[in-house]
Amino acid sequence: MDMISTTEQLYEYCETHSTAEDRVLAILNRETHIKTLAPNMLSGHLQGNLLTMVSMMMQPGLILEIGTFTGYSAICLAKGLRQGGRLISIDISEDYRHMAEKAICEAGLETCIELITADAKKIIHDIQEKIDLVFIDADKEAYLEYYHMVKPKMRPGGVIIADNVLWKGKVLDADMDKKTRALHEFNAHIRQDQDVFSLILPIRDGLNIVMIR
Numbered sequence: 146m147d148m149i150s151t152t153e154q155l156y157e158y159c160e161t162h163s164t165a166e167d168r169v170l171a172i173l174n175r176e177t178h179i180k181t182l183a184p185n186m187l188s189g190h191l192q193g194n195l196l197t198m199v200s201m202m203m204q205p206g207l208i209l210e211i212g213t214f215t216g217y218s219a220i221c222l223a224k225g226l227r228q229g230g231r232l233i234s235i236d237i238s239e240d241y242r243h244m245a246e247k248a249i250c251e252a253g254l255e256t257c258i259e260l261i262t263a264d265a266k267k268i269i270h271d272i273q274e275k276i277d278l279v280f281i282d283a284d285k286e287a288y289l290e291y292y293h294m295v296k297p298k299m300r301p302g303g304v305i306i307a308d309n310v311l312w313k314g315k316v317l318d319a320d321m322d323k324k325t326r327a328l329h330e331f332n333a334h335i336r337q338d339q340d341v342f343s344l345i346l347p348i349r350d351g352l353n354i355v356m357i358r
């Protein structure tokens with residue numbers, strides 16, 4: 146058996162032997178694949194379970210998500226909010242907001258998830274409270290900028306999770322394109338940041354999990 150099919154089969158095994166997607170997420174996953182132009186942007190079952198797991202372990206009071214898309218990861222993250230906690234999710238585009246709103250209502254999470262349509266770079270400054278958990282999953286070239294914007298707002302022990310940090314393996318390329326270089330520089334910056342403890346997990350497209358010491 147070659148390496149790729151073994152990896153794919155193991156990934157499938159992990160999905161079928163982890164807690165199943167609930168009905169709302171399964172429908173949202175399917176509809177995102179039918180109705181959107183880039184369904185591969187959705188976090189998906191296994192990564193979604195990881196986001197839920199981290200959030201459930203932390204029981205955050207405030208989660209910030211940069212990049213809502215159809216709301217899949219927002220729902221996964223919001224499942225771990227403590228009583229009275231809330232999640233702010235920002236997306237520059239309105240294209241799929243209706244899908245996110247519908248799924249969030251079906252999940253019964255409409256009172257704790259706030260969707261904002263804006264360029265995240267322009268409004269993160271407005272957040273005054275301490276943030277417990279951040280999911281960075283928007284424009285790749287701005288990851289380091291997002292990191293510098295959110296880090297001072299994090300409480301000690303807070304966690305920043307950044308998606309797509311392996312960029313389909315392109316971070317290994319000798320000749321990197323702009324997005325790949327930005328992601329590589331983000332990972333390199335985290336590696337030398339003494340204020341944090343970090344772990345890159347090679348799940349899906351790579352998650353950099355960064356805990357503020």
Ligand SMILES: C[S@@+](CC[C@H](N)C(=O)[O-])C[C@H]1O[C@@H](n2cnc3c(N)ncnc32)[C@H](O)[C@@H]1O
Nearest residue numbers: 186187188212214217218236237264265283284
């Ligand atoms: C990969 S998708 C998010 C997927 C979602 N987090 C999930 O896992 O289901 C990235 C989203 O970031 C949004 N985006 C791109 N640039 C942005 C910006 N400057 N501010 C806010 N959102 C942005 C895009 O419109 C897109 O919907």
